[in-house]
Amino acid sequence: MTSTQLLVEHEGACATVIISNPAKRNAIATATAADLVETLQGLDKNPDVRVIVITGEGDCFSSGGDLDEFLSTVSAGASVLWDTGEPWQKLFGLIPTLSKPVIARVVGPAMAGACGLVAACDFAYAAEDATFGSPEIKIGLFPLFILPALLNRMGQRHALDLALTGRSIGSADAARMGLVNAVVPKNELDQLINDQVQALAKLEPATVRRGKHAFHKISSTGAEEGLELARGLRPAFMCSEELRRGIEKFFNKKGAKA
Template identity: 80%
Template sequence: MTSTDLLIQREGPCAKLIISNPPKRNAIATATAAALVDALNALDQDPDVRVIVVTGEGEYFSSGGDLDEFLATVDAGATQLWETGEPWQTLFGLIPTLSKPVIARVVGSAMAGACGLVAACDFAYASEDATFGSPEIKIGLFPLFILPALLNRLGQRHALDLALTGRTIDSADALRMGLVNAVVGRDQLDDLVGQHVAALSKLEPATVKRGKHAFHKISSVGFTEGLELARGLRPAFMCSEELRRGIEKFFNKKGVKA
């Protein structure tokens, strides 16, 4: 039984996390989930990294959770299952809290936990041949850890559709549902991801950090509460050096004195 490695490639301001176990379609074991947590936290603290890209090695993004591991834990007690659930809970709750944008680059299949990982990322770009699904119900499971990410990304109807039917959808349906931002031919995918990495890398890191924080805080509450949060968060942006520099740059470009 082969284990899943996590490879890290640095390309300028971009750090690419590659889920690597091609013989098992890049299955994600609990140890892999823990490694993803450690790598994401480390890269988020690296000042040279502006954008993180998550992808799979070869022809697949990931088949999701490692079924060999699941089979081995069928007879585990509740305490053990509670403890081994920690890396999964942490992983799916982590990405919204990171200061760096995280992009899912999807080719081939992104199933079960991997589909949830795509939903949890800030952005997702897929090849035309990519497929997605949450088929856990077909083997007697239910997608518990990924359900919050699916609900946030897809809304109740689409999330229930995937979770309760277990059906596989193509990239066109994933785009329609809002699971991915864009779909292109496989030969165009790296260029598309690269364009977004370049655009995000030009932004002020502190503003991106505050922006992600504000977005997820406001989106997690109701309309009225969101406006109250916006008012409270406003000084962090309005009093920042990034805003001062941005306004000066704007006026300099226009040839007007501030």
């Protein structure tokens, strides 16, 4: 059984994590999920990295969970399955907690757990040939770990559509449903992502970190609780050195134009 590797490439302020196992359509086993957690945490601590991109090797983002592994665990027992669920729980809860933006670069299929990984990323950009789906129900499973990410991105109706029918959708429908930010021809995808990387890399890292934290905290509450959280989080932004520098830069630029 060939194992899936994670390749990490650095270019400027961007680190790209490549899910690599073309022979198995870049399948994600439990060990892969654990490696992704460790890799993303390591990149988040690297001060030279401002943005993280996740993609698959070749013409496939990922087929999702490793079915060979799933078959081998059918008789594993509840306690073993509880323990092996930990890396998956960590993976799909991790990205919102990272201090750096994470972008999914999607070419070809992004199915099952990989579809959830796309949903969990902060941004997702897809080539026109990309396809998405959560077909677990067709083999007697249900997309449990990825369901919170699908709900957050797509809302209840679209998430239930994918989860309960198991159907696949194209990139245009994925954009319409909120799963991806934008769809472009394949030969334009890397330029689109590079433009977004460059824009994000210019921002103050501390402000991005606080902003991501505030966004995910506020978006997970109701309107009244969100306003209370906003009031409590406000001093962290208003008293920051980043704000002082930003305002000084604004006035200096305005004075130069006068």
